Amino acid sequence: MAYGRFAHLYDELMSDVPYEKWMSYVKQYVPAKGASVLDVACGTGTITQLFMQHGYNVTGVDLSEEMLAVAAGKVGDKVPLYAQDMSQLDIGATFDVVTIFCDSLNYVLDEEDIKRTFASVYEHVKQDGYFLFDVHSLYKIHDIFANETFTVNEEEISLIWNCFEGEYEHSVEHELTFFTKDEQNDYYHRFDEFHVQRTFEPAQYIQWLEEAGFEVVSVRAEYGDEDVEETSDRIFFAARKNK
Structure with a gap:
């Protein structure tokens, strides 16, 4: 990936x-x-x-x-x-x-x-x-990541990071949504990425x-x-x- x-x-x-x-x-x-x-x-x-x-x-x-x-x-x-x-x-x-x-x-x-x-x-x-x-x-996958949401909120970039138990044993799915500022038009672009990790x-x-x-x-x-x-x-x- x-x-x-x-x-x-x-x-x-x-x-x-x-x-x-x-x-x-x-x-x-x-x-x-x-x-x-x-x-x-x-x-x-x-x-x-x-x-x-x-x-x-x-x-x-x-x-x-x-x-x-x-x-x-x-x-x-x-x-x-x-x-x-x-x-x-x-x-x-x-x-x-x-x-x-x-x-x-x-x-x-x-x-x-x-x-x-x-x-x-x-x-x-x-x-x-x-x-x-x-x-x-294993502790980080199951007790820190799973079913948690992390955020970053800065002037130029914001991130919403949702974590869920994954399909595989001992895995986590990361749903990442980014908002980046367009300086010329003074609005934000959104894009998404999906990552999976397993341990x-x-x-x-x-x-x-x-x-x-x-x-x-x-x-x-x-x-x-x-x-x-x-x-x-x-x-x-x-x-x-x-x-």
């Missing part, structure tokens, strides 16, 4: 996201020093740009052409960007670390597609390299990672800083390729 027009508003609406915490998490496993990174589901390129600023050699991948267009405006021609499905990566290179951050893996709804994603990532990780990703917890028990992700050939070295919460608890919000996985 790819972002559409939302891509061009994403950075404004997500301006308070602590992207540096993802960078600190990566540095626990792969210090920069010229290390190579494949930033899968790179979105608008904010973390991609941070990788570059912190001294990593980074390549970005995203399914959404709209997201990649925004990313290209940030990184220019310094970072190769590819429009690819994460379950069918074909970069022609291996990397010291592959990342899938900002709960992007939760957009993969089918179990077999997650397995294919892990297998595809495995082929792009160097020997003794790392695969790092985060997902929403699984940590033990299930561990099983799939091991089936793909990875050794799981860490499962932590909140950017790797806390133990996983029943009410943890975001779960971080670190897996190493050592076969």
Whole structure:
């Protein structure tokens, strides 16, 4: 599932996201020093740009052409960007670390597609390299998102975000309605997007990672800083390729 027009508003609406915490998490496993990174589901390129600023050699991948267009405006021609499905990566290179951050893996709804994603990532990780990703917890899907409404009301943009229990087990449907101001005509344009996310028990992700050939070295919460608890919000996985 790819972002559409939302891509061009994403950075404004997500301006308070602590992207540096993802960078600190990566540095626990792969210090920069010229290390190579494949930033899968790179979105608008904010973390991609941070990788570059912190001294990593980074390549970005995203399914959404709209997201990649925004990313290209940030990184220019310094970072190769590819429009690819994460379950069918074909970069022609291996990397010291592959990342899938900002709960992007939760957009993969089918179990077999997650397995294919892990297998595809495995082929792009160097020997003794790392695969790092985060997902929403079950608690966040069922107790924070489901049947809730979130709003943003700014001068230039407003958002009504309705969340419902999804069709799949442990999934949530996001109905997003945007109103963006037209400065020339002093009225607002409306557009809608529909997104679905799904998550699984940590033990299930561990099983799939091991089936793909990875050794799981860490499962932590909140950017790797806390133990996983029943009410943890975001779960971080670190897996190493050592076969």
